[in-house]
Amino acid sequence: MNVALRDPRIDRPAQAHLGFIDCDVHPYFRTPADFDPFLSQRWREHRQSIGGRPRQGLAKTSLYPRMSPGNGMRGDAWPKNGGPPGSDLGLIREQLLDLFDVRYGLLAPLVGGAAAERNVEFGAAMAVAVNDWQCAAFCDPEPRLKASVQITLEHEESALAEIERRAGDARFAQVNIPPRGLEPLGRHRYRKILAACAANGFPISLHLGGTSGHASTGGGWPSFYHEEHPSYVQSMQTLVISLVCEGVLDEIPDLKVVMVEGGFAWLPSLAWRLDKHWKRLKAEVPGLKRAPSEVIREHFWVTTQPIEEPERPEDMLRIIEWIGPERVMFSTDYPHWDQDDPRYAFKVQLPEEWARLIYRENARALYRLD
Amino acid sequence: MAKHVVATVAEIPPGGRKIVTVRGREIGVFNLGGAFHALINRCPHQGAALCTGAIVSRLEAPVPGEYRLTRPDTMIRCPWHCWEFDIATGQSWCEPDDVKARTYNVSVEPGEALAKGPFTAETVPVSVEQDYVVVEV
Numbered sequence: 001m002n003v004a005l006r007d008p009r010i011d012r013p014a015q016a017h018l019g020f021i022d023c024d025v026h027p028y029f030r031t032p033a034d035f036d037p038f039l040s041q042r043w044r045e046h047r048q049s050i051g052g053r054p055r056q057g058l059a060k061t062s063l064y065p066r067m068s069p070g071n072g073m074r075g076d077a078w079p080k081n082g083g084p085p086g087s088d089l090g091l092i093r094e095q096l097l098d099l100f101d102v103r104y105g106l107l108a109p110l111v112g113g114a115a116a117e118r119n120v121e122f123g124a125a126m127a128v129a130v131n132d133w134q135c136a137a138f139c140d141p142e143p144r145l146k147a148s149v150q151i152t153l154e155h156e157e158s159a160l161a162e163i164e165r166r167a168g169d170a171r172f173a174q175v176n177i178p179p180r181g182l183e184p185l186g187r188h189r190y191r192k193i194l195a196a197c198a199a200n201g202f203p204i205s206l207h208l209g210g211t212s213g214h215a216s217t218g219g220g221w222p223s224f225y226h227e228e229h230p231s232y233v234q235s236m237q238t239l240v241i242s243l244v245c246e247g248v249l250d251e252i253p254d255l256k257v258v259m260v261e262g263g264f265a266w267l268p269s270l271a272w273r274l275d276k277h278w279k280r281l282k283a284e285v286p287g288l289k290r291a292p293s294e295v296i297r298e299h300f301w302v303t304t305q306p307i308e309e310p311e312r313p314e315d316m317l318r319i320i321e322w323i324g325p326e327r328v329m330f331s332t333d334y335p336h337w338d339q340d341d342p343r344y345a346f347k348v349q350l351p352e353e354w355a356r357l358i359y360r361e362n363a364r365a366l367y368r369l370d
Numbered sequence: 371m372a373k374h375v376v377a378t379v380a381e382i383p384p385g386g387r388k389i390v391t392v393r394g395r396e397i398g399v400f401n402l403g404g405a406f407h408a409l410i411n412r413c414p415h416q417g418a419a420l421c422t423g424a425i426v427s428r429l430e431a432p433v434p435g436e437y438r439l440t441r442p443d444t445m446i447r448c449p450w451h452c453w454e455f456d457i458a459t460g461q462s463w464c465e466p467d468d469v470k471a472r473t474y475n476v477s478v479e480p481g482e483a484l485a486k487g488p489f490t491a492e493t494v495p496v497s498v499e500q501d502y503v504v505v506e507v
C-alpha cells in the first residue's frame with residue numbers, strides 16, 4: 001500500500017498556532033471600479049480613461065507570471081461569486097480567520113498600483129483610495145483585519161500627509177513601503193518619510209514583490225519566476241544594508257522594520273559580513289556607530305512565509321536563535337499559491353515559549369494589539 | 371478492508387473525477403482513459419484538498435530547451451503549492467523518495483455481482499443493470 005514514507009508534518013499537540021496573528025494577508029478588489037468611490041472626480045476620470053502607468057513594462061500581468069491561475073493564487077481560494085481570491089470576506093473568514101481562530105490579520109494590499117505609479121499625483125490619490133477601501137471593505141466589517149497605510153514613496157508631501165492622516169487610527173497597523181524602490185531605502189530622499197512613520201508609531205512593512213523598473217538582480221533580468229523569487233532576497237538585503245550603512249537606524253531610533261515574505265535564513269550571514277567590514281571600513285561610515293549585527297537585531301522583524309526549509313530541519317532553530325525568537329512573526333500569505341498552513345509550516349518543533357512569541361506575542365507587542 | 375460502491379461507471383467518464391467520502395475519508399476517484407484510480411483527497415505536503423487540483427501531464431526536459439510532455443493527463447497538481455503526484459501510484463514528482471499520496475484499490479463491478487455482496491453501498495443505490503466503481507478502504 002502507498003503511504004507517506006516520511007511525513008514532513010509534525011504533531012503539534014499544544015495547538016500552538018490557534019489564535020495566531022497573521023502578518024501577511026492579501027486583500028483584493030472585485031473590479032478596479034471598487035476604488036472609484038474613494039477617488040475624487042478628477043482622479044476617477046483619470047483612472048477610467050487613462051489608468052495606471054506602472055514601472056514595469058507589461059499591462060495586466062506581472063513580469064514573471066506564476067503557474068497557478070489568477071497569477072499565483074491558491075487554487076481553492078476562488079469565491080463562488082466569481083470575484084478573485086481575497087475579495088470575499090466570507091471566504092477569508094472561512095478559510096483563514098475562523099478556521100484557525102486568527103486573532104488578527106495584517107493586510108498587505110498589493111493592489112491599486114500606488115507604490116509604483118509613474119504619475120506620482122495619481123499614485124498619491126490611489127494610495128488614499130486604497131487606504132479608505134481597506135477600511136470600508138475589510139476592517140470595518142471585520143475588525144480582526146488591520147490595514148496597512150499605502151503611500152507613494154516618490155511623492156514625499158502626499159506620503160507625509162497620508163501617514164499623519166492615518167496616525168492614531170487603530171484600523172491601521174503599519175505603513176507599507178515597496179522593497180524595490182528607485183533608490184535604496186536608506187538614501188536621504190526617503191528620510192523624512194521614515195521619520196514620520198516612526199514618529200507616528202507605525203512600523204514599516206516591506207513586502208517583497210513589484211518592480212522599480214530596475215532589473216531585479218544586480219546582474220540583469222532573470223529568465224524564470226524560479227530565478228526571480230530568490231532575487232527578492234537580494235532586494236531585502238539591499239534594504240538592510242542601506243538602512244544600516246546610511247546610519248538611518250541611529251538617526252531614527254524608533255524606526256521598526258518588518259521584512260515580509262523575504263525569508264530570513266540569510267540574515268545572520270549578512271550581518272556577519274557587515275560586521276567584518278565595519279571593523280575595517282568604519283572611517284567611511286562614521287554614522288554607523290554600532291556593530292551592524294546589533295542594529296539589525298534591534299530594528300528588524302521578519303515574517304515566516306515562505307520559510308526556508310533546511311535539509312536538517314533543526315538548523316532552523318539555530319537561525320531563529322541568532323535572529324532572536326522575539327523578532328520572528330508568523331504569516332500565511334493567504335490567498336497566494338505558496339501560502340503556509342500554520343499547522344505544517346515549521347518542519348521542526350518549536351520550543352513552547354518560542355511558538356507563543358512567533359505565533360502571537362511578537363506581533364501583538366510590535367503592533368500594539370490587545 | 372471493505373469494498374465500497376462509490377459511483378456508477380457512467381458517472382465518471384474518461385478524464386473525469388468524483389470526490390467521495392468513505393468511512394470519514396475523502397477520496398478522489400479518477401477515470402484515466404478508462405482505468406479507474408483512487409487517491410486520498412489530502413496532500414501529503416500541507417494537507418490541501420489534493421484531488422480538486424488540475425490534471426496535468428508530466429513535462430520533461432532531457433536537456434535544457436528540449437521539452438517533452440510525457441504521461442499526458444495522468445498527474446494531479448495540488449491546488450496549493452503545485453506539487454504534482456502520479457494519479458495511479460500516488461508518487462510525488464517533487465520528492466519521489468520521501469512522499470506519496472495514499473492510493474486505494476479500485477475495481478469495476480457489475481451490479482449483478484454487487485447484489486450478492488458483501489459490499490457497502492453507502493450513497494449509491496445499486497441496480498443489476500449497471501456497472502459500478504468500487505473502492506477498497
Ligand code: FES
Binds near residue numbers: 415417418450453
Ligand atoms: S499542500 Fe499540496 S503542495 Fe503543499
